[in-house]
Amino acid sequence: MRRIESIFIHPSLMCAIALTAVAAPTAVAEQPYAGEIARWTAQDRLDPPEAGAILFIGSSSIRRWEQLTRDFDDYRVIQRGYGGCHFDHVNQYADEIVLPYKPSAIVVWAGANDLNSGQPADELVEDFEAFIEKVHGEQPGVEVFYLGVTSTIGNEASKDARDEANARISELCAQGERLHFIDLPSAFYDLGGPDDEAFSGMYVDDLHLNRKGYRFWTSLIRPNVEAVVKPNKAYQPNPDAPGAGASILFDFGPSNAEDGAHTTGADTNGNHWNNWHEAKGNVAVNAGEHLAGLVDSNGEPTGVGMVITGGFATNGVRNGGLAEPDADRLGDLAVATATQDFFFSSADDRWGGGNDDAGGGFMLTGLNPEGSYDFRFFGSRVDPSETRATEFRVFGSNRGKATLTTTGEGVGSDGAYAGNDGEIAEVSGISPDRFGQVFIDMTVVEGTYAYLNAMEMRVRSLGARDHDNNERGAHAAAREN
Incomplete structure (x- = not known):
């Protein structure tokens, strides 16, 4: 039997806590998803996204698309x-979380949950029309790409409504200005059905894609977007970027006592x-959340930022973080407030494995x-019931990976500590x-x-790349999954 971690309760199901820096605009309990929306908007006020990005918005398949920022690494993405x-x-x-960004384009994945809950096609089409009226009524130049609702292993019951809604929205896009229907449904139908490996091999569960499935998505979505909106990211030199020998230390975890x-x-x-923004344990940190203004170990600003690409849960003191780190073993990472709490993920990209809802990943910008x-990663959680190990994969113009055993009987240096x-x-x-x-990815x-309590990034050198770690070129390595 799988042991269940004290994992987060999704913010759509509880009164999640907004950042203390900015109060939520409405009471969290009054609106679904208000906790998530409040965190995004609070962070946006602290670190405003630049206008003209491509906004990817919708339900869980957008949230779980951990490699989105790698798949569109030459676009500004929200x-x-x-x-x-x-x-x-x-x-x-x-x-x-749409109009304030003044996006150049919007990619929308919404409708699958509507139809799976029994909503008729008419209502989905009306919602799509209302969205277009809202967006183009205020920002008529925005290109809108609608991702047709695909078949999955678990949504056969909604097939008739799905086919009708897709056909009608496709027709609306064909007749409208700056509207584009991306025909994912046909591509997935061509793979067969749930009994065909070509189809089922794209999924990590009855509804959600695995990494292979997201590669397939990208192969369909990116060419359609790129035909209309060209890559819009340009390198901007960072005058505050840390110099050779400098280090950036990060404490991952909640901040409630x-x-x-x-x-x-x-x-x-x-x-x-x-440190991450103020957050309570057991509250999710979702893809798209972001933090600017990282400092180096001397407290000097670096211009480096962090964006969550795959969500995390948070925990710590009450759930087995390392309370008494030893500097002889961990060096500069041996700081109790950093090692006693953690971000964690349950993603393993395996059917029947962990819950890939918390994908576990982030990107660093401004380097x-x-x-x-x-990069040095420390993860620990005491639990003698099973051995747990985390793989850290790091992608830039080259790539590298390392595995860390974080948990289990006899894992500690004395053979008795279970972390x-x-x-x-x-x-x-x-x-x-x-x-x-x-880009950093964590996998069980x-x-x-998988656990991450603390991290150090140290600048080895500047002015000459180190290509010993299987150099592949900017795009190939960044999009490697």
């Missing part, structure tokens, strides 16, 4: 997916840390494309892509959960 939403929820929050704490000021070694960077207290996963010599981006490779 990812706003909230699991379980219907098209009318997209319309409901258009004033908060019961579950964790931020690492503030200078630690006992004189180092300064970065020097000609630089070489070393990691002395091992660090290291990935060295990573060069950012041509836009100064690096043993047990049920």
Whole structure:
């Protein structure tokens, strides 16, 4: 029997907590998804997205698209997916998370949950029309791409309504200005059905795609987008980028006293840390959330930012974080406020495996494309019931990976402690892509959960790339899955 972690309750089902920096515009309990919307809008006010990006919005298949920013690495991307939403929820929050971005294009995946819940095609088409009226009524130049609702292993009951809705929306797009229907349904029908490996091999569960499925999605979606909206990302040199030998330290985890704490000021070694926004344990951190203004270990601004690409759950003090780290084993990462709490993921990209809803990934921006960077990851969670291991994959213009055993009987340095207290996963010599981006992905490779408590990124060198780690070129490595 699988042991169940104290995992997050999805914000659509509870009164999630907005960032303390900015109060939520309405009471969370009054609206579905209000906690998620409040976090995004609060972070947007602190770190406003640049106008002209491509907005990917919709339900869980947008939220779970962890490699989206890699698949569209040469576009400015805003990812706003909230699991379980219907098209009318997209319309409901258009004033908060659509129109303020002034996007050049919008890619919409919405309607699958509507139809699966028994909603007729008429209502979905009306919601689509309302969305177009809202967007083009205020921003007529926006290109809108609608992703046709595909068949899945678990939605055969909605086939008739799905086919009708797709046909009618496709016709509306053909007749309208700046409207584009991307015919995912035909491509998926061509794969066969649930009994065909070509079809079922695209899914991690009855409804959601695995990494192979998202590669297939990208092969269909990107050419359609690129035919209308050309790549719009340009490298912008970062005058504050950390120099050779500098390091950036990050403390992952919640900040409420019961579950964790931020690492503030200078630690006992004189180092300064970065922390995620204020958050309680058991509340999700979703794809598309972002943090600007990272500092180096001297407390100096770096111009480096972080964007969540695959969601996390959070936990810590009450659930087995490392409370007494040893500097002889962990060096600069041996700071209790950093090791006692953690982000965690349950994604393993396997049918019947973990819950890939929390994909576990993030990207760093503002780095020097000609630089070489070393990464050190520490993860730990005490639990003697099973051994757990995390694979950290790091992508830039080259790639690297390392595996860390975080949990299990006898894992500790003394053979008795049931958590990691002395091992660090290291990935060295990573060069950012041509836009100064690096992507980090976490995957469960043993047990049920992957953990990240603390991380150090150190600038190995600047001005000459280190290509020893299987250099593949900017696009090939960034899109490797």
